[in-house]
Amino acid sequence: MDRHRSEPSSAEGERAAPFTGPLVLRRVAATFEIVSRGARVTPAPAQKQKTEYLETHQSRKWPLTRKEVKEELAAGETVGSFESATEADRRVSQTSPRLGTGVLVKGEEATTTAGRGAGSHRPLMLTKFRMIPTVDLARSSRREVAAILSQCCTDVGFLYLTGHSVPRSLLDDVLAQSKRLFDLPPHRKAALSDPVLNRGFTRLGEETLDPANQTRGDTKEGYYIGDEVSGEGADAAKLRGPNVWPDPADLPEFRSVMERYKEEAGRICRELVRCFALAVSDDEFTFDRHFDPASSFLRLLHYSAEPSDVDAGVYGCGAHSDYGMITLLLTDDNPGLQVLKGEEWVDVHPREGAFVVNIGDMFERWTNGKFVSGRHRVVIPREGTRERYSAPFFFDPDFDAIVEVLESCCDDERPARFPPISSGQYLLDKYRATHADFDEHTEGRREVGG
Numbered sequence: 201m202d203r204h205r206s207e208p209s210s211a212e213g214e215r216a217a218p219f220t221g222p223l224v225l226r227r228v229a230a231t232f233e234i235v236s237r238g239a240r241v242t243p244a245p246a247q248k249q250k251t252e253y254l255e256t257h258q259s260r261k262w263p264l265t266r267k268e269v270k271e272e273l274a275a276g277e278t279v280g281s282f283e284s285a286t287e288a289d290r291r292v293s294q295t296s297p298r299l300g301t302g303v304l305v306k307g308e309e310a311t312t313t314a315g316r317g318a319g320s321h322r323p324l325m326l327t328k329f330r331m332i333p334t335v336d337l338a339r340s341s342r343r344e345v346a347a348i349l350s351q352c353c354t355d356v357g358f359l360y361l362t363g364h365s366v367p368r369s370l371l372d373d374v375l376a377q378s379k380r381l382f383d384l385p386p387h388r389k390a391a392l393s394d395p396v397l398n399r400g401f402t403r404l405g406e407e408t409l410d411p412a413n414q415t416r417g418d419t420k421e422g423y424y425i426g427d428e429v430s431g432e433g434a435d436a437a438k439l440r441g442p443n444v445w446p447d448p449a450d451l452p453e454f455r456s457v458m459e460r461y462k463e464e465a466g467r468i469c470r471e472l473v474r475c476f477a478l479a480v481s482d483d484e485f486t487f488d489r490h491f492d493p494a495s496s497f498l499r500l501l502h503y504s505a506e507p508s509d510v511d512a513g514v515y516g517c518g519a520h521s522d523y524g525m526i527t528l529l530l531t532d533d534n535p536g537l538q539v540l541k542g543e544e545w546v547d548v549h550p551r552e553g554a555f556v557v558n559i560g561d562m563f564e565r566w567t568n569g570k571f572v573s574g575r576h577r578v579v580i581p582r583e584g585t586r587e588r589y590s591a592p593f594f595f596d597p598d599f600d601a602i603v604e605v606l607e608s609c610c611d612d613e614r615p616a617r618f619p620p621i622s623s624g625q626y627l628l629d630k631y632r633a634t635h636a637d638f639d640e641h642t643e644g645r646r647e648v649g650g
């Protein structure tokens with residue numbers, strides 16, 4: 201009998217029994233450690249020791265019986281943690297390699313947050329398809345991170361990243377400096393732009409990320425900071441050159457904060473690239489040569505307080521997938537980001553101290569679609585609407601890198617789905633399709649530069 205196909209009705213009795221064995225208690229404790237919230241490392245009182253496995257992984261048929269869960273847990277190592285995407289749904293969870301991605305929930309918390317009375321042990325299917333996994337860099341080895349990534353990035357390609365060691369003060373400074381920049385008078389911001397190199401200010405509505413479904417440009421303004429390249433390395437046709445910086449008299453700390461942050465973000469992304477390499481090959485250096493040098497853009501974003509109107513085609517940021525390898529996203533505590541999971545748009549709520557990481561198109565192509573470049577958008581909610589600030593960091597291969605499906609990701613049954621492309625050309629084509637002011641300037645400079 202396929203044990204993952206047990207019907208809920210037949211398993212009800214067994215699931216209702218609380219888990220009180222030492223194994224489960226230890227894992228409950230470990231779970232609390234993983235998210236380090238509440239620092240509750242001792243077993244909770246008896247009535248809170250009930251645990252339940254919830255459905256989260258598309259390839260598994262849930263729920264399992266108590267015995268099956270216990271067997272699986274006994275066989276697997278805890279390698280990471282999962283947390284639900286919604287604030288109300290938030291709960292502690294864990295992953296084990298044999299289970300795929302699963303969620304181990306303390307009975308009382310799980311039932312309460314799902315709106316059921318404590319003591320109910322019915323499977324909480326509400327959490328299905330609502331999980332954005334968490335990867336903790338500080339607690340896991342590269343191989344362990346790779347194991348989690350290969351389980352969770354095949355679905356929506358989004359995760360929370362903790363344990364990244366970027367000081368909270370630096371993250372706060374980035375958002376504070378960004379606010380000060382966007383607070384400058386419009387004519388001063390407009391002057392801070394180099395549309396040829398795709399640097400500096402982009403006006404409200406300039407970008408339309410989903411032209412097919414938007415009636416207006418995105419309700420956001422932005423500011424691009426690229427890799428500072430001068431001298432021989434500069435090449436306008438390849439978007440390589442100096443950045444545009446605000447006058448230090450206006451914003452004396454802006455440049456140093458952004459440069460420090462960009463350095464940190466690059467460090468994290470390099471680490472993730474190695475983990476991703478291990479997720480799809482035996483060699484952690486598989487991608488290294490394509491990122492020597494990498495091409496990266498830090499983009500500051502400021503969403504206006506105008507609520508989005510999905511029916512009228514008005515979005516903070518239209519639906520799109522990111523173009524490059526990895527995006528590391530820092531946001532303030534305002535909601536708005538959503539990711540498409542199947543047919544459903546799922547909220548990716550801001551989480552204190554955690555980055556949101558998502559996979560871009562290049563990586564999807566390299567892995568022949570195994571890892572998903574998730575479609576996402578920003579919908580500014582009507583209730584309690586405030587201006588929102590975010591800062592995506594796009595980490596991409598070198599402009600000249602050729603992105604070609606990895607051999608390890610195809611075979612006779614899965615032939616290569618994507619032809620090789622030049623990373624830089626792909627980016628330019630995307631920018632041209634989505635930025636109103638991009639085309640003419642870039643083309644002009646190309647002619648001059650030959």
Ligand SMILES: O=C(O)CCC(=O)C(=O)O
Pocket residue numbers: 499501517522529531537576577578590591592
């Ligand atoms: O602001 C956000 O939360 C997301 C922005 C985004 O997806 C992008 O700029 O590509």
Ligand SMILES: [Fe+2]
Pocket residue numbers: 520521522527576592
């Ligand atoms: Fe994006």
